[in-house]
Amino acid sequence: MPKLEAEVVVCGAGIAGIAVAYELAVKRGVRDVVLLEQDTPLSLTSDKSTECYRNWWPGPDGAMIALMNRSIERLEQIARESGGRIGLNRRGYLYATAEAGKIPLLAEAAENAARMGAGPLRVHDWKRESYIPAPAHGFEGQPDGADLITDKALIRRHFPYLAEDTVAVLHARRAGWFSAQQLGMWMLEQSRARGVRLVRGRVTGVQTTAGRVSTVEAQREDGSAFSVQTPCFVNAAGPMQKAVGRMLGVEIPVFAELHLKMSFPEHLGVVPREAPMLIWADEVRLPWSPEEQEMLAEEPSTRWLLEPFPPGVHCRPDGHGESNTLIVLYNYHLEPLEPRFPLPSNPHYADVALRGMSAMVPGLRRYFDKAPKPYIDGGYYIKTRENRPLIGALGVQGAYVVGALSGFGVMAACAAGELLAAHILGDVLPEYAPAFALERYADPEYRQKLEQFGDGAQL
Numbered sequence: 001m002p003k004l005e006a007e008v009v010v011c012g013a014g015i016a017g018i019a020v021a022y023e024l025a026v027k028r029g030v031r032d033v034v035l036l037e038q039d040t041p042l043s044l045t046s047d048k049s050t051e052c053y054r055n056w057w058p059g060p061d062g063a064m065i066a067l068m069n070r071s072i073e074r075l076e077q078i079a080r081e082s083g084g085r086i087g088l089n090r091r092g093y094l095y096a097t098a099e100a101g102k103i104p105l106l107a108e109a110a111e112n113a114a115r116m117g118a119g120p121l122r123v124h125d126w127k128r129e130s131y132i133p134a135p136a137h138g139f140e141g142q143p144d145g146a147d148l149i150t151d152k153a154l155i156r157r158h159f160p161y162l163a164e165d166t167v168a169v170l171h172a173r174r175a176g177w178f179s180a181q182q183l184g185m186w187m188l189e190q191s192r193a194r195g196v197r198l199v200r201g202r203v204t205g206v207q208t209t210a211g212r213v214s215t216v217e218a219q220r221e222d223g224s225a226f227s228v229q230t231p232c233f234v235n236a237a238g239p240m241q242k243a244v245g246r247m248l249g250v251e252i253p254v255f256a257e258l259h260l261k262m263s264f265p266e267h268l269g270v271v272p273r274e275a276p277m278l279i280w281a282d283e284v285r286l287p288w289s290p291e292e293q294e295m296l297a298e299e300p301s302t303r304w305l306l307e308p309f310p311p312g313v314h315c316r317p318d319g320h321g322e323s324n325t326l327i328v329l330y331n332y333h334l335e336p337l338e339p340r341f342p343l344p345s346n347p348h349y350a351d352v353a354l355r356g357m358s359a360m361v362p363g364l365r366r367y368f369d370k371a372p373k374p375y376i377d378g379g380y381y382i383k384t385r386e387n388r389p390l391i392g393a394l395g396v397q398g399a400y401v402v403g404a405l406s407g408f409g410v411m412a413a414c415a416a417g418e419l420l421a422a423h424i425l426g427d428v429l430p431e432y433a434p435a436f437a438l439e440r441y442a443d444p445e446y447r448q449k450l451e452q453f454g455d456g457a458q459l
Contacts, residue, residue, distance in 0.1 A: 003227050004199070006034040008424065009216045010234040011203045011244055013037035015046040015184050015410050016402045017236030019417030022187035025194040028421055032195065034228055035188075036218060038202035042184040044341075045238050045379035046410065050261060050329060052277055052316070053411035054093055054175035055118050055144070058109065058454045062116030063435035064388065068408075069117060070430070071415035072174060075183070076139060078414070082186050087320070088178040090139035091276040095172070096360055098165040099282055103150060106170045106281070110146045119145025119174060126151045133158055134173065136274035144174040161271060162278075163362055171276065177316065180410040201226065206233055206247045206399070213248075213398035232424060234400045239339040239380040241403040250395045253384060253441060254404045255336040259329070260346060260378035262353045263318060264371060266326035270363035271317060273324075279314040279459065280360035287355055287365065305348065312459055313356040328353040329459070339380045350374040381406045387456025391419050392437040400424060401438065407459060 008024060010017045013035045024030040035041075055072060057064035079088040095106065110121040124131045124147060131147055131154060149155055150168045159169065192198065201218035204225070208214055216228045235252075237244040245252040271278070285308055288296065296302045313330040317323075330353040354371060358364040383406045384390060390404040402420045405412055419436070422429050440446045 003229060004034065005032070006197070006228050006230045007032035008232040008234065009034045009036055009228050009230045010236055011036050011216070012236035012238055012240075013041035013188070013198060014044060014236065014238045015042060015049075015180060015413045016238070016405055016416060017234070018042070018184050018187050018191065019413040020234055020236060020402055020420050021191045021196045021417075023417040023421040024424070025191045025196045026187075027418070028425060030425075033191070033197070034230070035191075035196060035198045036201055036203060036216065036228070037198065038200065038221070041188060041198065042181060046184060047181060048261070048377050048379035049180045049410045050177070050316070050327060050407075051180040051410060052093075052175070052177040054172055056093060056113060056146070056172040056175060057116075057118070057457045059112060059116060060449065060452050060454075061435065063432040064457070065113065065117045066430070066432040067389075067412060067415050067419075067436070069174075070418070071412050074414035074418065075178065075411075078183065078186065079139065079178070082182075085186055086178045086183045088139050089135075089137055089176040090142040090173070091134045091136065091176045091274070093172040093175045093279060094159070094276045095170040095279045095281045096159075096162055096166050097168055097281040098163060100167050102281060103148075103168045106168060107148055110148060110170060114145060118172075119143070121145060122147045124149045124151060124154055126153075131158065134171070134176075134276060139176065142173060146173060147171040161275075161361055161363055163360055166360075175277065177277070183410070183413075199228070203237070203244060203247070206244075208248070208396060211397055213396060231398050232400070233398060234402065234420065234424075235394060236402045238403070239382055241382060241401065245394065245401070248394060248396045248399050250399070252390065252394075252401065252403065252438075254382050254390070256339045256380045256382055257331070257334045258337060258343065258378065259331045259381050259407060260343075260349050260376055261327055261329045262350045262374045262376050263325050263327045264350075264367075264374040266317075266324050267372070268363070268366055269324070270366065271315065271326055271361060273317050275317055277314060277316045278360060279312065280357070281311050282359070283311055284309040284313060284356045284359045286352065287358060305352070309352070309356055313353065313360070314459060315357050315361070328357050330356045332356075343378060346376075349376055383456075386450055386453040387458055389416060389436050390438055391416050392423050392433070392439070395438060406456075
């Protein structure tokens with residue numbers, strides 16, 4: 001069996017694994033890093049991302065906001081260093097509601113986020129009109145925090161495409177999107193220039209000697225086996241992180257959810273190309289014609305389409321220049337399941353996503369009877385119970401994990417890679433590090449605190 005050697009082996013060349021290799025090789029000068037990947041880099045789930053970022057997170061503490069603030073700082077650095085290659089914008093996330101009773105809840109969420117480091121809340125009611133819209137491009141010189149607009153005239157002036165019964169919008173400002181593929185490829189290019197080796201193969205086992213990682217076993221596509229001798233192994237296996245953890249005898253406390261997204265050419269221009277990420281904060285009943293309702297009610301397999309759907313349907317424009325693509329996401333069935341590829345089909349997804357989004361943007365109803373053919377893809381969110389990542393030691397000497405990155409992998413990758421490199425090299429850790437370590441679950445006080453976590457800010 002051919003043998004290689006490496007100072008660090010990273011299992012998985014998705015955005016998280018590449019970020020770890022980049023941090024070790026480019027930022028910390030570690031020269032002998034192997035990225036072990038069975039497929040094309042950034043191809044399993046990293047290329048299925050919505051490619052968005054935000055520092056808008058609930059508590060019960062400020063650890064997620066601190067992690068994201070750091071990651072956004074690093075994203076902005078890379079945007080500058082790469083000459084704008086990653087296309088980073090600062091359009092923000094716009095949460096909207098038609099329920100007046102939710103206005104105090106939006107304000108409370110913004111005030112809590114402000115206390116935890118997300119930036120100040122600015123309220124714009126009929127007395128104040130100091131709201132500054134976000135530019136379509138760029139990120140420099142933009143405010144952080146959030147703007148809560150309750151003046152309906154101001155809402156109509158800036159967001160005329162929203163439902164007329166919208167009573168409030170909350171614009172989270174340190175948020176937007178970028179090209180995750182370009183980010184990943186830029187970090188990979190920089191890493192390989194500093195000696196990182198990309199080796200094709202599937203991890204089949206991790207051996208230990210005297211309780212410490214010693215060898216990573218792998219298999220090439222042609223079935224031939226090889227191994228890499230190393231004292232340090234990083235589990236960045238994305239959807240397969242639980243299976244890879246078991247190779248070390250470690251049960252990683254995560255589960256998988258299937259998340260899909262739909263995109264289509266929005267040629268009617270209902271959603272302006274400069275719009276922010278749009279998120280409907282209310283429950284939805286899908287708009288069906290009386291005839292459609294009658295037909296759906298007749299079949300037990302389709303009656304669920306007449307039931308209320310949860311809040312959270314969201315969309316954003318995608319592409320540059322002449323592009324008219326709109327991405328719509330609505331994940332309403334989130335039962336845990338085992339990852340399998342190719343992804344299971346969902347014949348109703350495009351219709352549900354489009355009709356759900358029309359609650360916030362009624363102009364999209366013009367596509368109900370003549371929608372262009374949609375493209376549907378997606379991937380698995382690998383999550384912990386409280387929807388926080390796992391970044392740190394894995395319970396076996398020399399083994400580490402960067403995982404449970406759920407739906408925030410591309411936005412958290414830069415800070416996650418930095419944090420894991422600090423663990424590996426024994427550097428001083430940031431204050432937020434314990435919040436993401438696997439050891440947190442061994443703390444009785446933390447296990448009790450789990451009951452206080454909110455919804456995990458899942459979109």
